[in-house]
Amino acid sequence: MHSTETLRSHGTACPATSADGGCTDDQIAGDGYTCRFEQGARPESLILNMGPQHPSTHGVLRVLLELDGEYIVRAEPVLGYLHRMHEKMAEVKTPAQFMPNMGRVDYLHALAWNWAYVGAVEKLAGIEIPERAEYLRVITCELNRISSHLLWWGAYLLDLGAFTPIMYAFDDREMLLDLLQLMTGSRLTYSSFRFGGVYTDAGPAFVQGVRQFIPHLRSRLPMYTALVTENIILRRRIEEVGVIPQDMVTRYGASGPVARGSGIAYDVRRAEPYSVYDRFDYEIPVRHEECSMARYMVRMAEIEQSLRIIEQAIESLPEGEHMHPKAPKPSFKLPAGESYFAVEGARGKIGVWIASDGGKTPYRVKLRAPGFSNLALFAECARGTLLADAVAILGSLDMVIPEIDR
Amino acid sequence: MASIFRTLADLWSLVVGLGITGKEFCKPGVTVHYPRAEVTPEAAASFRGPIELIGLDKDPAKPKCIACMLCVSACPSNCIAVTRAPTPKPTPEELKAMAEAEARGEKPKKPAPPKAPGTWTYDFSLCSLCGSCVEVCPVDSIGFSHDIYMVGTRREDFVFDQLARLARKAAARKAEPKKAAPEAASAPAPAPETAATPASEA
Known part of the structure; x- marks a missing residue:
């Protein structure tokens, strides 16, 4: 679980995020996906990673959520971890x-x-x-x-x-x-x-x-x-x-x-x-x-x-x-x-x-x-x-x- | 007033659920407590375990396989590797006959390679147990084992030298006292092999 604080500290380590809407390669904090999602977060909202993602677990789904208190502002399922071609x-x-x-x-x-x-x-x-x-x-x-x-x-x-x-x-x-x-x-x-x-x-x-x-x-x-x-x-x-x-x-x-x-x-x-x-x-x-x-x-x-x-x-x-x-x-x-x-x-x-x-x-x-x-x-x-x-x-x-x- | 009754009716559903759980609690368990108990061989009989070679009726240590390579080409994951047995060296008489035939200007009759496999390696770690090889085999030399408790700690444990495995199995069956008509294919596997065949030079 990420609190707003931890993500914002990511933000300081990754200053390029706010400017043009994309991280440069050496500045990606966490994974690229979180980085991209972060930008929309309002100051009072909380970004939450719901669900585990790990290649060795089968059939689990990761959903990125932006929360306002207990309410969901945005939800984004992250796919591709089990892509087997x-x-x-x-x-x-x-x-x-x-x-x-x-x-x-x-x-x-x-x-x-x-x-x-x-x-x-x-x-x-x-x-x-x-x-x-x-x-x-x-x-x-x-x-x-x-x-x-x-x-x-x-x-x-x-x-x-x-x-x-x-x-x-x-x-x-x-x-x-x-x-x-x-x-x-x-x-x-x-x-x-x-x-x-x-x-x-x-x-x-x-x-x-x-x-x-x-x-x-x-x-x-x-x-x-x-x-x-x-x-x-x-x-x-x-x-x-x-x-x-x-x-x-x-x-x-x-x-x-x-x-x-x-x-x-x-x-x-x-x-x-x-x-x-x-x-x-x-x-x-x-x-x-x-x-x-x-x-x-x-x-x-x-x-x-x-x-x-x-x-x-x-x-x-x-x-x-x-x-x-x-x-x-x-x-x-x-x-x-x-x-x-x-x-x-x-x-x-x-x-x-x-x-x-x-x-x-x-x-x-x-x-x-x-x-x-x-x-x-x-x-x-x-x-x-x-x-x-x-x-x-x-x-x-x-x-x-x-x-x-x- | 109505809402109180509704709440009580709603709460009653919890009592009903608890009643079901309580009843179920008193029933005997339905699971098989491995390793104290094992699934019966009858229950595992239809299970597709790692494939194995089936021996000849006359000589169970020798496979029916004719090394036609159909299974090798049918396999989706390339987990079967078969080589033909080497052609035996022509005997002096055959050599003589060949030389004579050549002298007469005829085509010399070379000894044909035997229709038997030289090596038969199977990599269970790649196999998806689809049954393509079993289906395609023209002489029914491949079957599924029903070994459901197979374990290994190394990658090599899952590479079987099937010819050696067949010979071991035949020897084990010979050694054990005769039961009522042991069948090559459907008899339950003898004791699970403790050490799976180490990787042959494949």
Whole structure:
């Protein structure tokens, strides 16, 4: 934490800051970012570095705040600490070799990223997918969405000072991970979808496990509601806090539960149906309160809807192959052209755009991360709120920092 | 008056929460207390651990590998290095046959290099366990181990000489008393290897 005094003493050591709005190289005190931010600080305001930043910690966000007492005058998220050049790596690796990267972009909903990339390649190369593989993709992707929401639920409450709920969330999430491990072989950074199918076929153990898990989680959800959702401390902390009006959502391009919490019923699964999502009966939860509580309620409702989708998919799981017999070998070449494929991730619209010139590796790959757009509105949304509310707002946006930096 | 009732109703939500926590407190724990307890081999059976070579059915100490190098080219992180076994020196009879063939003006028939790996090195520190090599292997010579408790203190601990590892594993399996039909691929790993293979001359 920096007090005004320490920053001002920086200022004396760094006199060039005020003149032309930039430090000269040898005069940068602290880091360049703080230096640039400092100039706007009014004499009575306080600059605060919220959140740690260190390369060895994963998924932490640094936010620079200018405070007037307890109120936020300016907020600026500082990005780039977890930038791993995924887009550049896609240009030097063959599509098959790039696949494991997709499990590492968003570690909480890795299968959605798997799907976005696989989908874009399949669209460009015209690869067919067996029906069973489509169903397996839907089931695993939705299971993954639930595990992502459960972890968000626990971590958000942890941010707000409630410790116990994450224990319950992890208890249930552990069962989910056991199921996903059967299908993908890993517990977090999945690399399971393949061009033309999925890596493993679902055995009876998986099908049986999913059938048992659905009623189990349904029986736990009322407990979640009684323990947390109806808790008055939580309600007072997040109700009517962090109001994101619809026009802010559209201006920043926010999607997912952030948009749906503001009354915009946009869900890629419904808006541009991909795979077999149009065969299932489910709702898109939408809330109109526009506050943190609305986003919370949307995610809790989404868990139930995902369970509905999984239930229908597992009952109608067709027999057949999990890999198309004509699925390409790993050394296949992408035809020249462009393709874009979007899926609904736990945080919003995930898009992958591939441009290929017919070479061994794609010419350019663009990854559209929903978290980046969702975080972008934080600066505007947090202005004028209390410091403690900024934590509630940030958490309600459900940030996964590796995804934002990519 | 109404606000008092509302406050009381609000406070009641805290009692409800405490009740849930209290009930949960009396239930048995759900976690596995490592190292006093370990995850069952069945639970780890589907887990992708570091890859390993799979031996021939007849001779478990020899890999099925035919050194086709498909895994080397499929690997996204270049963590596999395979070399072919050296071509055996032609025997005097073969040399004689070659010389005769050359004298007749025919193409001499050189001995073909054996379809087996000479060295098979795997750097687990680079591996992301994507399974590309397992998928691409034409003779199913690569599989995932289910070693979930592997630790190392040096970078070299994660560079495996897979041929030596396979031989060690086969020897260990031979030594232990026969259980009901041990399967090469799916049998739970024997005792976790204490000292991982030190880096070979890779």
